[in-house]
Amino acid sequence: MTEESPINTNIAETTNTRVKNCIFCDLIVANDPNIILEPRSDQFVIIKDIKPVATHHFLVLCDKHIKNAKSLQPNEQDCNLLKSMVAAAKQILLNNGCDLNDTRMGFHWPPFYSIGHMHLHAISPASSMSVFNRFVAFNPSFSYVFVDVDYVLKRIGCKDKNETENPSSVT
Ligand SMILES: [Zn+2]
Numbered sequence: 001m002t003e004e005s006p007i008n009t010n011i012a013e014t015t016n017t018r019v020k021n022c023i024f025c026d027l028i029v030a031n032d033p034n035i036i037l038e039p040r041s042d043q044f045v046i047i048k049d050i051k052p053v054a055t056h057h058f059l060v061l062c063d064k065h066i067k068n069a070k071s072l073q074p075n076e077q078d079c080n081l082l083k084s085m086v087a088a089a090k091q092i093l094l095n096n097g098c099d100l101n102d103t104r105m106g107f108h109w110p111p112f113y114s115i116g117h118m119h120l121h122a123i124s125p126a127s128s129m130s131v132f133n134r135f136v137a138f139n140p141s142f143s144y145v146f147v148d149v150d151y152v153l154k155r156i157g158c159k160d161k162n163e164t165e166n167p168s169s170v171t
């Protein structure tokens with residue numbers, strides 16, 4: 001783990017309005033049933049990653065434009081958002097017959113992310129990923145690049161133990 005960086009208290013990175021030239025905001029607005037998967041809610045939207053690194057590779061996008069997981073604030077609203085995204089990721093993996101014990105879930109960590117609209121990666125089976133993806137690009141032990149859900153939950157002070165015992169973060 002990298003050293004904890006201070007929570008960014010500038011909430012300007014988060015907006016309730018759609019952001020121009022954000023591919024994920026555009027997808028949410030377009031609301032194409034061939035792209036948007038179930039479950040969906042007013043908190044999140046799930047799509048398939050266009051460059052899957054395993055048989056099942058989903059992205060849970062927050063509905064609201066939040067720049068990245070590092071922009072999440074230590075409050076109940078963002079805790080609940082994070083938990084609902086994780087629950088959705090587990091649900092779609094289970095709906096697709098995935099083994100949650102062979103799953104990689106987490107977030108790109110700045111500055112190593114390509115799209116500046118927060119999205120949770122849910123990948124399964126994790127054991128089938130290439131060596132690079134497994135040990136570098138999607139490896140939460142390598143937290144310069146990718147962090148797991150527990151890391152973010154702890155960072156913003158989410159107290160609920162149920163989520164921290166989540167088997168999906170087992171590698
Ligand atoms: Zn966006």
Ligand SMILES: [Zn+2]
Nearest residue numbers: 108114119121
């Ligand atoms: Zn990504």
